Amino acid sequence: MSAKDVIQYSVLFFVLVLAQVLICNHLALFNVAIPIVFIYFIIRLPVDMKLSLLFTLAFLIGLSVDIFSDTAGVNSMACTLIAALKCPAFYAYVPRDDKTKSMIPSATNMGLGVFSKYLFTMVTIYCLLAFVIEYFNFADVKDIVVMTAASSALSFLVILGIDSLVFSKE
Amino acid sequence: MRNLLNFLIKYGAWFLFTLYVLLSCLLLMSQSAYRQSALLTSANVVAGSIYGVTSEVTGYFHLKSINEELQLRNASLENEVLNLKDRLAELAPMVDTALFKPNGKARFDFISASVINNSTRHPRNYFTINRGANDGVETGMGVVDQNGVVGIVNVAAGNTARVISLLNETQRFSVKIKDTDYVGSLTWKGSDPRTAYMEEVPRHVKFHAGDTIVTSGYSTTFPEGIPVGRVLNRIKGADDNFFIFKIRLASDFNALSTVRIIKDFYKPELDSLKNHDIKTGN
Numbered sequence: 001m002s003a004k005d006v007i008q009y010s011v012l013f014f015v016l017v018l019a020q021v022l023i024c025n026h027l028a029l030f031n032v033a034i035p036i037v038f039i040y041f042i043i044r045l046p047v048d049m050k051l052s053l054l055f056t057l058a059f060l061i062g063l064s065v066d067i068f069s070d071t072a073g074v075n076s077m078a079c080t081l082i083a084a085l086k087c088p089a090f091y092a093y094v095p096r097d098d099k100t101k102s103m104i105p106s107a108t109n110m111g112l113g114v115f116s117k118y119l120f121t122m123v124t125i126y127c128l129l130a131f132v133i134e135y136f137n138f139a140d141v142k143d144i145v146v147m148t149a150a151s152s153a154l155s156f157l158v159i160l161g162i163d164s165l166v167f168s169k170e
Numbered sequence: 171m172r173n174l175l176n177f178l179i180k181y182g183a184w185f186l187f188t189l190y191v192l193l194s195c196l197l198l199m200s201q202s203a204y205r206q207s208a209l210l211t212s213a214n215v216v217a218g219s220i221y222g223v224t225s226e227v228t229g230y231f232h233l234k235s236i237n238e239e240l241q242l243r244n245a246s247l248e249n250e251v252l253n254l255k256d257r258l259a260e261l262a263p264m265v266d267t268a269l270f271k272p273n274g275k276a277r278f279d280f281i282s283a284s285v286i287n288n289s290t291r292h293p294r295n296y297f298t299i300n301r302g303a304n305d306g307v308e309t310g311m312g313v314v315d316q317n318g319v320v321g322i323v324n325v326a327a328g329n330t331a332r333v334i335s336l337l338n339e340t341q342r343f344s345v346k347i348k349d350t351d352y353v354g355s356l357t358w359k360g361s362d363p364r365t366a367y368m369e370e371v372p373r374h375v376k377f378h379a380g381d382t383i384v385t386s387g388y389s390t391t392f393p394e395g396i397p398v399g400r401v402l403n404r405i406k407g408a409d410d411n412f413f414i415f416k417i418r419l420a421s422d423f424n425a426l427s428t429v430r431i432i433k434d435f436y437k438p439e440l441d442s443l444k445n446h447d448i449k450t451g452n
Contacts (some may be wrong), residue, residue, distance in 0.1 A: 022224055028291050051183030059190040066197070068220075069289065070212050070332065073197030075272040109197040133198070135293055135360075143361070 001046070009133040011077070012161075013061060016041050021068035024158075033150035035158045036118070038065055039126050042083055043119060043159070047090050060085035068081065071134065078130040082122060089121045107163050120156050127152040207329035212287055212298045218330035221298055227287035232425035240318050279392050280430040281305055286330070290363040290423045294333040297321065297426060302329045310391060312432040317399035318420035319343065319385060320429055331431075336398075337363055337423055344389060345398050346380040347375070356383070356398060356417065363423045366399065371413040379403055383417055390437040 016038040024035045040057050062079030066072050093114050094100045107115040126150045135144055171358060178185070197210065208214050212221065283301035301307050303326045311323045315335050321333040322341065334341045343356040345368060354371040368383060381401045387394025399417040407414040434440075 018220070020218070025289065031291060034291070052186050055183060055187050057191055059193075062194075067210055067214065068212055068217050068287075069292075069300065070298075071292060071294075072210060073194045076197065077191060077194030080194065082185060084187060 002047075009041075013042055014043065017061060017064045017068070020065055025069050029154060030150070032147050033154040034147075036123070036127060036130070036151060036155040037158055037162060038098075039079065039082065039122065039155075040159045040162055040166075041084060042079060043105060043122050044163075045086075046102055046104050047087060047100070054083050054086065055080055065066070074130055074134045077133055078126055081129055082126045085125060086122070089125070090118055092121070093117045110151070116156075116160065119159060119163075123155045123159065124148065124152040127155065206428070208325045208330075208332070211325050211327075211332045212296065213302070213325050213327040213330045213332040215327070215330075216303075217247075218286070218298065218300075218327065222300055222330075225284060225300070229284060229427065230423075233425060235422070235425060236316065236427050242317050251253050275435070277434065277436055279433040279435065281307060281433060282428065282430055283307075283331075284424040284428055288335075288423070288426050290335070290337055293360045295337040295423075296324065297333050297335055299331050299333060299429060299431070300329070301431065302327045302331045304328050306433060307331045307431055311434075312391040312396075313429050314392070314432065315421050315426060315429045318399070319392060320421050320423070320426060322391055323431060333429075335347040335423065336366065336419065336421070343398070344386040345383050345393075346386040347377060347401075348384045348395070350375075352377075353386050353388070354415070364419055365402065366417045367405075368401075368415040368417050368420055369407070369412065371415060373411060373413060375413060377404070377415070379400055379414075382414075390434040390440050392432060393434075403440055 020036070020038040024037050028034050038061055041061050042054075045054060045057065050106050058079040062076035065075045069075075090105060091100075094103070094110065103109055105115065105118060109115075110118065128144075131144045131147050131151075135147075197227060212218070255394075281301055283299040283305075286298050286300050288297040289295050299307075299313070307323055307326045309323055309326055312319065313321045313323060319336060321335045321338075323331050324334045325332040336343065336356075339358060341358075344353060345356045346353045352371060352375045354368040356366055356368050358366040379401055383398045383401065385392040385394060385396045385398060397420045399419040402416040402418050405414050405416055
């Protein structure tokens with residue numbers, strides 16, 4: 001990772017956290033669909049990144065969002081878990097070869113179709129984890145399913161839009 | 171030893187993973203604890219100042235409806251003042267008017283604050299206000315807006331504080347039916363920011379839909395008689411000995427703007443009495 005990458009990822013980290021806590025958290029469509037955009041940071045990290053660094057960054061971004069939105073533990077746990085599923089989810093749709101070994105997941109690098117599948121898998125698992133952790137023994141299963149479906153569909157679309165804007169030159 | 175080192179290097183990342191998951195669990199469990207550090211809440215310096223800036227803009231939302239509510243409140247207070255004046259004039263010839271003069275300072279004082287961050291969609295909702303320990307805000311103080319009860323201060327940092335919203339499954343409020351002594355406990359059960367439930371109401375209570383629910387005044391958090399909501403209907407509870415009422419809340423939690431924090435000057439005295447009771451075992 002070059003110095004430029006470090007700066008780009010740091011900017012992405014702060015912009016996504018602020019976008020999440022200042023805008024997206026307050027946009028609850030029909031009171032069930034919440035766009036979750038900050039996990040794009042985890043989705044976007046290179047696949048060959050050292051696991052220890054990946055887990056640390058994922059935990060940190062989750063913790064930041066938790067602190068701002070007073071949901072202590074919910075997002076930090078979901079982010080750590082989703083970070084562990086990042087590589088398996090990526091290689092479920094992409095062949096494991098030299099070309100993909102150090103790839104940065106994005107629509108331009110992977111092709112829109114493959115990236116969409118990877119993105120959708122990650123977003124859906126994330127929403128499911130986050131809602132199960134937060135609503136554990138509180139809401140009934142039906143509510144969790146509805147919120148997961150609505151939020152992951154909305155987050156998927158918003159992140160796809162962000163992906164076409166961020167670092168589109170690469 | 172070398173094997174151990176190799177093992178740690180090989181699986182170090184997964185130790186870290188387990189550590190982070192355990193840390194998250196700790197955070198999840200410490201969530202609603204009183205007197206926790208402000209660092210891990212939205213009342214910390216960074217979050218507080220960022221929300222302070224954005225609320226400069228969002229603070230203008232809902233001003234129209236808040237203004238209308240304030241006018242209504244003003245009208246009802248004016249009415250009450252007129253009624254009390256009439257009553258005073260009626261009674262004045264009969265008794266010594268010196269008895270009616272306020273004696274010394276009032277029991278409660280109010281600190282005004284703006285809500286700079288708010289949420290209503292979590293099972294445990296909190297909001298952040300722009301007044302903190304430097305302004306005299308302390309953990310455990312009650313918070314009201316122009317319509318009624320909205321929460322209890324949970325963490326007070328220097329210039330900001332985090333308030334447990336009434337919309338928080340972990341927080342209970344002692345309430346009663348207005349003008350009676352029927353006391354119950356108010357809880358919120360998620361999903362709808364406009365309704366809550368009054369539990370543990372004795373079965374013999376006579377009630378009507380639309381009855382006003384107010385604070386009971388059994389704690390130092392809220393004075394007696396602050397509106398909380400209105401009874402919608404009675405629902406069947408798990409226990410046959412008690413009623414559960416569905417309550418339409420008085421405050422609109424999606425439009426919280428200016429709130430007042432209640433300071434009770436009797437609190438230190440009452441708390442010391444409580445401690446005294448515990449120590450002497452009475």
